[in-house]
Amino acid sequence: MTIERLHHIFLDSTGVSTDTRNIEKGQLFFALKGDNFNGNAFAEQALTDGAAYCVIDEEKYNTNSSFTLVDDVLTALQKLATYHREFLKIPILALTGSNGKTTTKELIAVVLSQKFNVTSTKGNLNNHIGVPLTLLSMNKETEFGVVEMGANHQKEIEFLCEIAKPDYGYITNFGKAHLEGFGGFEGVIKGKSELLHYINENGKDFFYNADDALMSEKVIAQNTFSFSEKKGANCMVKMKEANPLVQITFDGIDINSHLIGSYNFTNIAAAIAIGQYFKVDTPAIKNAIENYIPSNNRSQLIKKGNNTVILDAYNANPTSMKAALDNLSNLKEIKKLAILGDMFEVGETSAQEHQAIHDLSSSLNFDQVYLVGNAFAAVKSANNDIHIFSDFDALKDSFVKPDNATILIKGSRGMKLERVLELL
Missing domain, CATH: 3.40.1390.10 (MurE/MurF, N-terminal domain)
Known part of the structure; x- marks a missing residue:
């Protein structure tokens, strides 16, 4: 057939x-x-x-x-998806990156939805099956598509681009994620840049964060649209504060988000810049950002009794873990705890990366740090405020519920650290 x-x-x-x-x-x-x-x-x-x-x-x-x-x-599913994408003839923006893909995708979708009928990737269905399913969820009412692309090996993004044939591209960042599959950090850069190469080779438009020095160095494209906190970019967005929720200034107005941490500022700024590029009105952009509520264990702010929980337990890698710890350190609250789970798919550098997270946690003077998992159990520690457990059950048996604290919970999905909420 x-x-x-x-x-x-x-x-x-x-x-x-x-x-x-x-x-x-x-x-x-x-x-x-x-x-x-x-x-x-x-x-x-x-x-x-x-x-x-x-x-x-x-x-x-x-x-x-x-x-x-x-x-x-x-193969039939993938070919059908490409045929349907070409049949619809709608603009499609694809995004990838090491951290923040799903949150950024959702923010872009809600901003563009202020002007267009948008169909976007559901959840993180972003692989060789998820991307075709996303394309096939679009119909004659769809005016704009937003497609998230994930990968843990080189050539995967290139393949997904051939399926989705995007008109616009955005890479959130290059970070230490899926190091094992990509063959190290340089492999991550090469693999994620496959989206940039597709956009450039096909004369399409690429969005990028001009404040990211590495990204700016790698972006060599014919048609670009940049955003920055400083003058000189196509779109200027400034962060007012992140304590813990991110507040932004854009086009003379303040935008108060429900997202936690300075690391989410770039995700919001990207959505704002893309909204500006597609001529979404500033009040509509503000409305979209302020009404977006994170879910699915991604940067959620949860009250448990008199404790405040930053739940970010959907995924973790060395880059995102460091960003979350730095953010917790910068918060004004007096009592801070970090509960961290193993980072998966780190490859040969796993011991080194987990030791580095231990050392960083030790240096930031948190009241207590709990490290959970086999990889963390192997680190060397001489800090009495760092408690190490080989698995969740061991943590559960020894955990003492804190009082009036701000608690970061972060780990790879397989650690299921959202279970800590039951202990609170």
């Missing part, structure tokens, strides 16, 4: 599903395969649960007139 024919079937459907557990009536089911499952085996179940049509890639399962057989289901 041609992609054009498959696209006609898709347009007659109610959307796309890759999971029979949440399929909806009239959807087009793609029987993807994984290490521990074969979607082909669930095609009949998908029809029973309401699917109108199924795409499979194994002949022995081709037992129904509502099935179509392709060489590879994943």
Whole structure:
């Protein structure tokens, strides 16, 4: 079956599903395969649960007139997404980076939604499956697409660009994330820069933070739009304070966000700059930023009794961990605690990076620091205010609830440190 024919079937459907557990009536089911499952085996179940049509890639399962057989289901999904993207002919902005991708994506989407009907990546569905699903969630009402792209190896962003074919690009930063897969920090820069190269090679527009020296050094593009706290950029946005919520001055007005920490200032500034580029009115930009409430364990400010919790437990790497600790240190509150979990996918430098976070935590004079996980358990420590536990259960058994403190909770997703909230 041609992609054009498959696209006609898709347009007659109610959307796309890759999971029979949440399929909806009239959807087009793609029987993807994984290490521990074969979607082909669930095609009949998908029809029973309401699917109108199924795409499979194994002949022995081709037992129904509502099935179509392709060489590879994943490839068909990706090609369909690209065909649909070109069919819609809408502007698409893609973003990637080591830290802040999802928050920045959501901020850009809410700002642009003040002027356009925007479809953006849901959650962090930002890989070789998530990007196609995002594109296929766009419809004739969509006026603008915002697509988040994630990667932990080189050439992944390049591949995602060929699927989404973005008109605009933005890289949040280059940080020490997924060092193992990228082969070190230089590999991170090279991998994330694949978006910049695509934008440049295709004569598209690229946004960047002019206050980021490394980013400014790497950005060599034909068409750019910059933002900065200083004069000389296309858009000037200034941070008033972050204690703990970020307050900004832009175009003569103050904007009070619900985001924590100076590290989120750049995420907000990027959304403001992109809004300005697309001629969103300043009052509308202010409205969008001030009404955005973070969720999903990302920079959430939570009250627990008389304690204030900064919950940032969705992800962690050496760069984001340092930024969170520096931010906690700069807060005006008197009593501060840090509860930190292992950073995953750090590779050969794991011991060095975890020791560095321990040493930084020790130097910032917090009242208490709790380090949790096997990697942190291996660090060398001589500070009595730093408590080290090999896992969450060990922390739980020894944890003493603080009183009237500001508490940072941060770690990689697999550590599930949001469980600390139950201890408070």
